[in-house]
Amino acid sequence: MKKDDIRYQTYVNILKEELIPAFGCTEPIALAYAAAKARQTLGALPDRVLLQVSGSIIKNVKSVIVPNTGHLKGMPAAAAAGIIAGDPDRELEVISQVPEEKIKEIRAFLENVRIDVEHIDNGHVFDIIVTEYKDSHSARVRILDTHTNIVLIEKDGSILYEAAA
Numbered sequence: 001m002k003k004d005d006i007r008y009q010t011y012v013n014i015l016k017e018e019l020i021p022a023f024g025c026t027e028p029i030a031l032a033y034a035a036a037k038a039r040q041t042l043g044a045l046p047d048r049v050l051l052q053v054s055g056s057i058i059k060n061v062k063s064v065i066v067p068n069t070g071h072l073k074g075m076p077a078a079a080a081a082g083i084i085a086g087d088p089d090r091e092l093e094v095i096s097q098v099p100e101e102k103i104k105e106i107r108a109f110l111e112n113v114r115i116d117v118e119h120i121d122n123g124h125v126f127d128i129i130v131t132e133y134k135d136s137h138s139a140r141v142r143i144l145d146t147h148t149n150i151v152l153i154e155k156d157g158s159i160l161y162e163a164a165a
Contacts, residue, residue, distance in 0.1 A: 036086025046132035068098035
């Protein structure tokens with residue numbers, strides 16, 4: 001197949017879309033990414049967190065060690081890592097650079113902040129909604145269908161960004 005063949009270009013485009021760097025298992029990293037983005041939007045450390053996730057996320061995150069957390073596992077650990085140490089600009093490498101002192105902060109956050117997990121079924125296999133609260137303020141981020149596909153960013157009930165689902 002020649003490089004100017006439409007099929008070749010189609011294959012290359014698919015690979016560019018699918019092959020992106022990730023640090024760790026992609027489902028917990030996507031959850032950390034959403035949590036980091038919500039923290040950035042909130043502009044403060046949350047005092048309560050709600051994780052609403054589809055069944056495939058629950059299945060694929062519940063027993064996975066989250067990198068750079070001192071061997072913590074599960075959805076609350078992934079969210080806490082994103083909130084405390086995540087850089088949302090790094091997308092799926094959101095927690096690739098976590099200093100040792102931040103690992104202690106992640107553990108303390110898990111011990112002191114309520115993180116609720118709810119199963120949702122909105123007709124999507126891959127669906128993550130992270131809502132973070134601080135006093136009377138809130139921020140919500142939704143990732144849908146693929147690991148970095150943010151379709152909603154909301155602060156205090158106002159939509160800052162929305163893309164077609």
